[in-house]
Amino acid sequence: MRRKIPSTAALLAFEAAARHESFTRAAQELALTQSAICRQIAGLEEFLGIALFRRSRRGVKLTEAGLSYSRRVALQLDAVEQDTLSVMGQHGAGRLELAVVPTFGTQWLLPRLKDFQALHPEVTVNLTNRTRPFLFAETEFDAAVYFGDADWPGTETHALMRENPLPVCSPALLGGQSSLSAEALAQLPLLQQTTRPYAWRQWFNAQNLTVPRDMSGPRYELFSMLAQAAMHQMGVALIPPFLIERELSEGRLVVALDRAYLSDKAYYLVIPQRKVESAALQAFRDWLVPQARSYALAAGLT
Numbered sequence: 088m089r090r091k092i093p094s095t096a097a098l099l100a101f102e103a104a105a106r107h108e109s110f111t112r113a114a115q116e117l118a119l120t121q122s123a124i125c126r127q128i129a130g131l132e133e134f135l136g137i138a139l140f141r142r143s144r145r146g147v148k149l150t151e152a153g154l155s156y157s158r159r160v161a162l163q164l165d166a167v168e169q170d171t172l173s174v175m176g177q178h179g180a181g182r183l184e185l186a187v188v189p190t191f192g193t194q195w196l197l198p199r200l201k202d203f204q205a206l207h208p209e210v211t212v213n214l215t216n217r218t219r220p221f222l223f224a225e226t227e228f229d230a231a232v233y234f235g236d237a238d239w240p241g242t243e244t245h246a247l248m249r250e251n252p253l254p255v256c257s258p259a260l261l262g263g264q265s266s267l268s269a270e271a272l273a274q275l276p277l278l279q280q281t282t283r284p285y286a287w288r289q290w291f292n293a294q295n296l297t298v299p300r301d302m303s304g305p306r307y308e309l310f311s312m313l314a315q316a317a318m319h320q321m322g323v324a325l326i327p328p329f330l331i332e333r334e335l336s337e338g339r340l341v342v343a344l345d346r347a348y349l350s351d352k353a354y355y356l357v358i359p360q361r362k363v364e365s366a367a368l369q370a371f372r373d374w375l376v377p378q379a380r381s382y383a384l385a386a387g388l389t
Contacts, residue, residue: 093134094127096127097134099117100128101127101131101157102160103116103117104124104140105149108149109147128140135156137150138150138152139156140153181209181210182212182367183212183213183371184228185213185230185231186215186216186228186233187216187231188216188218188354189216190309190310191234191330193311194331197214199378203371207367215228218281219233220239223359223362224359230356230359232354232357232375233354233355234352234353236352236353239355241360243358247356248382249350249383249388250327251349251387252290252347253325253328253343253344253345254272254325254342254344255324255331255341256322256341257340258338260323260343261341266342266345269291269346273291276304276321276323278307279306280306280313280325283350286325287301288301290325290348293346313325313326314330314331
C-alpha cells in the first residue's frame, strides 16, 4: 500500500521556510530559487488540503496548523538525519552504542576509555545518558552500564562495582568543625537522589539511627546535581567518593562524617542476548570488567 507521505523535497522546503518564516531565506539556504520553494510548498498544501502559510505583501506567516506541522516535521527530519549519520559512521561492526548512567560515565568511565581505544582503535564507542532501565528492542543500544540489580530479562549481566556513599557537604556547613555526628547530620537539609530514594534511610540505619525525615528534602536525578547543590550549601548529600574525587581534592566538598555503607545494588554491564556474539562488545566487556573489578578491589567496593 502506498504511504500517505509528501515528497522529501517538499518537506525540506517547508521546514526551512517555516523556520525562517521566509521563502526567500529558505531558497538561499537550500540553494533553490524562491519560485521553486513556492511551488514545493503550494504542492504540499494541496497534498495536505490545508493552508500552511498566510501570505501578504509583507511576507508569510505560519498558520496555526502550519506551526504545529512544522514542529513535527522538524523533529522527524532531525531523526532521519541522525539515523543517516549513524549508518554513515557505523563502518560495519566497529561501533558500539552504550547507554550509561551519567555521572559514572563522566567521572569514572570516560577518563579510562582512552585505554580501550588504544587497545582497539577499530572500535568507536558512543555514549548516551540513561538513568533507568529500558527495552533494548526499542532502542539502538548495543549494551548498557547501569546501577541496580542483575534482574534485566533477556540480557547477560556482568557485575562491575558497588557504591560506598558518604555524607558530603560544603565546608561552610561544618561550622569550623572537622566533622559532624550522625545526629547533627539528621538536622541538616538532606539532599535526595531520585534513583536512590532509600539511600539516607539505609545510611542512618547503618549508624543505628531512625530518622523520621530521612526521605524528605529536595530530589535530584544525577549525582552531579547533588554535588552542585551540596557545594552551594543547600544541604548534605550521600555520594560515592569515586564520583567526586576532584571536588573533594579541591576542598569544594568535604566528608561530613567518614562512615560509609556498601550499597546492596551495583553497577553492571548489561548486554542483550542477541548481541553477545558481537566481537566489538566482547572486546569491550573483556576490557571493562577487569578494569572495574580491579578498581573495586582497591577501593573496597566489593
